[in-house]
Amino acid sequence: xxxxxxxxxxxxxxxxxxxxxxxxxxxxxxxxxxxxxxxxxxxxxxxxxxxxxxxxxxxxxxxxxxxxxxxxxxxxxxxxxxxxxxxxxxxxxxxxxxxxxxxxxxxxxxxxxxxxxxxxxxxxxxxxxxxxxxxxxxxxxxxxxxxxxxxxxxxxxxxxxxxxxxxxxxxxxxxxxxxxxxxxxxxxxxxxxxxxxxxxxxxxxxxxxxxxxxxxxxxxxxxxxxxxxxxxxxxxxxxxxxxxxxxxxxxxxxxxxxxxxxxxxxxxxxxxxxxxxxxxxxxxxxxxxxxxxxxxxxxxxxxxxxxxxxxxxxxxxxxxxxxxxxxxxxxxxxxxxxxxxxxxxxxxxxxxxxxxxxxxxxxxxxxxxxxxxxxxxxxxxxxxxxxxx
Amino acid sequence: xxxxxxxxxxxxxxxxxxxxxxxxxxxxxxxxxxxxxxxxxxxxxxxxxxxxxxxxxxxxxxxxxxxxxxxxxxxxxxxxxxxxxxxxxxxxxxxxxxxxxxxxxxxxxxxxxxxxxxxxxxxxxxxxxxxxxxxxxxxxxxxxxxxxxxxxxxxxxxxxxxxxxxxxxxxxxxxxxxxxxxxxxxxxxxxxxxxxxxxxxxxxxxxxxxxxxxxxxxxxxxxxxxxxxxxxxxxxxxxxxxxxxxxxxxxxxxxxxxxxxxxxxxxxxxxxxxxxxxxxxxxxxxxxxxxxxxxxxxxxxxxxxxxxxxxxxxxxxxxxxxxxxxxxxxxxxxxxxxx
Numbered sequence: 001x002x003x004x005x006x007x008x009x010x011x012x013x014x015x016x017x018x019x020x021x022x023x024x025x026x027x028x029x030x031x032x033x034x035x036x037x038x039x040x041x042x043x044x045x046x047x048x049x050x051x052x053x054x055x056x057x058x059x060x061x062x063x064x065x066x067x068x069x070x071x072x073x074x075x076x077x078x079x080x081x082x083x084x085x086x087x088x089x090x091x092x093x094x095x096x097x098x099x100x101x102x103x104x105x106x107x108x109x110x111x112x113x114x115x116x117x118x119x120x121x122x123x124x125x126x127x128x129x130x131x132x133x134x135x136x137x138x139x140x141x142x143x144x145x146x147x148x149x150x151x152x153x154x155x156x157x158x159x160x161x162x163x164x165x166x167x168x169x170x171x172x173x174x175x176x177x178x179x180x181x182x183x184x185x186x187x188x189x190x191x192x193x194x195x196x197x198x199x200x201x202x203x204x205x206x207x208x209x210x211x212x213x214x215x216x217x218x219x220x221x222x223x224x225x226x227x228x229x230x231x232x233x234x235x236x237x238x239x240x241x242x243x244x245x246x247x248x249x250x251x252x253x254x255x256x257x258x259x260x261x262x263x264x265x266x267x268x269x270x271x272x273x274x275x276x277x278x279x280x281x282x283x284x285x286x287x288x289x290x291x292x293x294x295x296x297x298x299x300x301x302x303x304x305x306x307x308x309x310x311x312x313x314x315x316x317x318x319x320x321x322x323x324x325x326x327x328x329x330x331x332x333x334x335x336x337x338x339x340x341x342x343x344x345x346x347x348x349x350x351x352x353x354x355x356x357x358x359x360x361x362x363x364x365x366x367x368x369x370x371x372x373x374x375x376x377x378x379x380x381x382x383x384x385x386x387x388x389x
Numbered sequence: 390x391x392x393x394x395x396x397x398x399x400x401x402x403x404x405x406x407x408x409x410x411x412x413x414x415x416x417x418x419x420x421x422x423x424x425x426x427x428x429x430x431x432x433x434x435x436x437x438x439x440x441x442x443x444x445x446x447x448x449x450x451x452x453x454x455x456x457x458x459x460x461x462x463x464x465x466x467x468x469x470x471x472x473x474x475x476x477x478x479x480x481x482x483x484x485x486x487x488x489x490x491x492x493x494x495x496x497x498x499x500x501x502x503x504x505x506x507x508x509x510x511x512x513x514x515x516x517x518x519x520x521x522x523x524x525x526x527x528x529x530x531x532x533x534x535x536x537x538x539x540x541x542x543x544x545x546x547x548x549x550x551x552x553x554x555x556x557x558x559x560x561x562x563x564x565x566x567x568x569x570x571x572x573x574x575x576x577x578x579x580x581x582x583x584x585x586x587x588x589x590x591x592x593x594x595x596x597x598x599x600x601x602x603x604x605x606x607x608x609x610x611x612x613x614x615x616x617x618x619x620x621x622x623x624x625x626x627x628x629x630x631x632x633x634x635x636x637x638x639x640x641x642x643x644x645x646x647x648x649x650x651x652x653x654x655x656x657x658x659x660x661x662x663x664x665x666x667x668x669x670x671x672x673x674x675x676x677x678x679x680x681x682x683x684x685x686x687x688x689x690x691x692x693x694x695x696x697x698x699x700x701x702x703x704x705x706x707x708x709x710x711x712x713x714x715x716x717x718x719x720x721x722x723x724x725x726x727x728x
Contacts, residue, residue, distance in 0.1 A: 009723040016715040023708040027677075068697075098672075114607065116695070119526060119687045121606040134608035139512065141608065241697070248693070250609075257604035259515050 042183040042191055042215040050181055050193055050213065051168035057218040061108055065219075066251075067188065067242030069101040073235050075359045104247040112251045127252040131267075134254065141256035142263045176200050176294045183215070187222045188239040191215040199295035203381040205229070205361055206295060217244060227360035234360045291385050296377050298385045303372030347379070351387035455570065458562060462574040466540055472578070475536045476585050482532065483524035483590035490514060490523075491597045517594030518603050518616045522623070522690065524590040525583070529627055529683045530663065536582050537631045538655035541575040541638035545721065547648035554726055564722045572639055572714065579631035583624050591620075609692040619689040626699060630683045633706035634659070636713035637679070643720040676701075679709050 045053070102114040109129075115122040123134040131144040172179055178198045185194040192215050198208035205227055212222040222238025256262045288301035344355035344366065354367035356379045365373040365382040373382045466472055490513050513519045545568070548554035557567060594600075603616035611619075638655040645651050662680040665671055675681045682702035688695035 012719040012723050016712060016719050019711045019715040023712055026704075026708070114691075116606075116687075116691065118684060119606070119690075121608075121691060123608055132608075136606045136608065139515075139604075251693070254608060255610075257608055257610045258602070260604070260608075 042193060044183055045181065045193065047179045047181040047195055048168050048172055050195065050218075051171060052165045054213050054218040054220070055167050062105060062219050063217055063244050064106050064246035065242060065244045066104045066247040067102075067239045069103055069237060070098060070240050071101070071237040072098040072233070074230075074232065075234055075361055104251040106247055106249070106252055110252045112247075123254075125252060125254040127254070130254075132254045132256075134256075138261065139257075139259065140261045140263065141254075142265055144265055144267055174294060176296075185212050187212045187214075188242045190221065190242065192221055193218075201294075201296045203377045204295040205363065205376050205378060212238065214242075225361065229360055291388065292375075296375065296381065298373055298375035298377060298382060300371055300373050300385065302370055303366065347383065349383050349387070351383055354386070356382065454562075455566060458566070458570045459573055462570050463577060466574050466578050467581075472540060475539055476582060479528065479532065479536060479582055480585050480589040482528055483520060483586060484593045486524055486527065487513070487520050487590070487593035487597050490520075512604070513594075514598060516603055516616075517591070517598040517600045518613065518620060520594035520598060521587045521590035521620055524586055525623065525627060525686070526684055528586055529630070530680075531659070533582060533586070533627070533631055534634055534659045534680075534683075535656055537575070537579055537635050538638045538652050538659070540578045541572075541635040542642050542651035542653075542655050543648040544571040544575055544639055545642040545717075546645050546651040547642075549646040549726065550648050558726055565718060568639075568643075568718055568721050572636065572717075575635040575639060576628075576632045579635055580624075580628045583628045583631065587620060587624055605692050606687065606690045607692040611692075619694070622689050622694075623686040626686045626689075626702070627683065629703055629706045630679070633679055633709040633713075636710040636717070640713040640717040640720070643717045643724065676705075679705065682706065 100116060102116065104112040109126065111126045113124045117137075120137045121134075122136070123132070125132045125134070133142040133144060134140075135142075176199060178196075178200055180196040180198070182194045182196075185192040192212045195211045195213070196208050197211075199206055207226040207228045210222075210224040210226070210233075211220060212224075213219065214221050221242065222236070224233040224238070225235040227234040284301060288299050291298045291300060340357055341355075344357045347354060347356045347365070352367055352369055354365055356366075357364045358379055362374065362376055363379045363382055365371075365379065365386060367373070367386055371386070373386055375382060375385075490510065510523050513523050545554070548557060558564065600613060602610045602612055603619075604610050634655070637658065638651065641654045642648070642651040659680060662678045666675055666678055666681055682705050685699055685702040688697075688699040
């Protein structure tokens with residue numbers, strides 16, 4: 001073959017290589033574009049000023065907006081079976097993988113949240129006194145009635161009790177936390193401030209918590225929790241796109257489509273369930289004891305595996321290998337517990353013996369004398385606390 | 390055995406010298422007439438104008454030649470019994486699906502169709518249009534990709550295997566142009582296959598299920614005509630996804646002279662991608678898989694339409710098409726065709 005054809009061939013194959021390079025560049029373009037644009041520079045603010053302003057802004061209520069929220073979790077739960085399923089909404093599913101939520105916010109009494117799944121969607125629409133929950137899978141529209149405004153009120157009441165400045169002071173006065181602030185962050189293509197809170201105690205599993213606030217409106221755009229053992233955040237929830245313009249009014253109107261199942265539920269019924277749970281949690285809290293404070297607080301509570309198993313639906317015990325049936329929240333939780341218990345490592349020491357479960361953010365120690373110690377700390381710290389009795 | 394080695398010097402490559410031949414040979418009567426006109430014009434007007442006119446005429450001739458080549462390619466695709474059989478099978482599936490849903494679904498609206506991507510099956514009984522969505526979401530997983538690989542995988546390898554590729558290359562068609570025609574032919578087949586499924590599903594749906602306002606996934610209700618319009622967007626989106634697979638299949642097709650090898654390789658790639666997609670531990674890989682985006686047309690069933698997600702899907706399709714297309718081009722234009 002002549003040299004010329006050889007060269008021609010090399011040039012020719014340069015085209016697909018270039019095409020691949022362009023695609024690879026486009027995939028990784030986010031950081032590159034950000035670098036070219038340069039860091040956004042917002043007026044400098046101290047952490048204290050920033051928090052005070054943010055609280056002030058939160059008090060006057062967020063502006064009308066719409067956007068897409070993405071929640072990503074990789075807690076590193078050992079041996080966790082797949083519950084991610086696309087668009088899974090069970091509590092267990094939220095522990096792993098990535099989930100998308102679309103938000104339209106037109107005011108305190110006009111909002112819509114949509115949880116898109118593959119060929120399905122779950123919507124919560126609030127418009128004035130009307131609250132609808134729409135589940136496309138079951139073709140079911142649930143109208144939630146009752147004094148919904150009262151249910152929403154307590155949250156807004158809390159921050160008004162103190163001035164923003166006091167709240168900011170209080171948040172920042174906690175010892176054992178290193179607070180930092182940067183004004184060069186970019187979230188959902190908007191310039192943002194970022195507050196970082198890092199525990200100083202070496203026994204904490206948390207490296208830092210990052211909170212990004214929109215540079216203009218000071219609305220929180222992203223929260224990330226970093227574990228010491230990983231470069232990627234163990235938990236993250238934040239906007240991937242956001243627009244501070246009033247959403248189209250059509251988003252807030254909902255009439256049940258013909259043929260759909262329509263149910264009516266009183267908000268009291270829903271809160272009753274939550275209340276019962278809260279009661280039970282209250283009961284546990286009485287028995288529990290918190291050792292230490294701040295980042296390295298460890299909860300010590302009485303625990304027996306049999307009790308736990310009894311409370312859970314028994315269905316998952318028949319499934320081999322801890323495989324979770326999808327979609328069902330209760331069974332999913334059972335499978336998580338099963339898988340986590342199976343992965344527990346036996347430990348022993350002068351304090352006694354037990355089994356320890358370690359994840360990126362949380363460690364748990366089950367002692368053989370019937371105690372459960374949980375905290376965002378290293379297992380060593382847990383055994384130390386277990387020895388204190 | 391004769392050998393056509395390396396690139397065949399034709400269009401564009403040799404510049405002006407090849408230009409006259411280019412305009413005269415493939416253009417048929419139009420091309421020849423154009424050549425004569427260019428000749429007379431060249432004598433009367435300044436040289437620059439003449440050159441312009443020649444270029445324009447040559448371009449028109451090239452387009453005509455290109456269309457002629459495309460016409461014969463399309464004729465070959467749509468006259469081949471094998472391809473017609475594939476289309477017939479694709480048309481039959483929605484009919485079977487519709488009949489099954491009509492006959493074996495309970496009065497409760499058939500909620501028990503299972504979750505995930507097939508949840509849509511439960512809604513078919515309520516509206517004719519949903520049969521088309523359901524049929525597409527079933528077929529797009531495997532049968533449509535197979536149909537596309539049968540055509541695109543065969544396009545170059547089939548001609549090489551049958552020995553006809555040699556003659557195509559001896560005619561001054563140009564390798565790049567021939568490849569482009571092959572690809573456009575495959576894309577037209579993609580569109581035809583998707584349209585066949587949708588039309589068959591719509592007709593079956595109209596016959597078996599009620600027609601009326603369409604309930605979107607978001608719970609909003611739109612008029613039936615609006616639903617049809619959205620269906621049109623779905624056809625284009627799925628066809629774009631299939632066209633990306635056709636580019637991959639065409640690239641494989643240029644690597645071999647055994648058509649069935651190219652077809653099988655494409656199908657294996659699709660199956661491998663679907664398997665990777667099903668492994669939860671590899672969830673991070675999903676956005677890079679072509680197969681992941683094929684079902685992304687559910688965006689049109691939302692309110693407001695999720696153009697963002699579908700746009701991302703189209704970008705992925707474009708990326709696959711660009712890379713596979715350029716690989717096919719590099720391989721085909723530099724290849725020795727020996728039989």
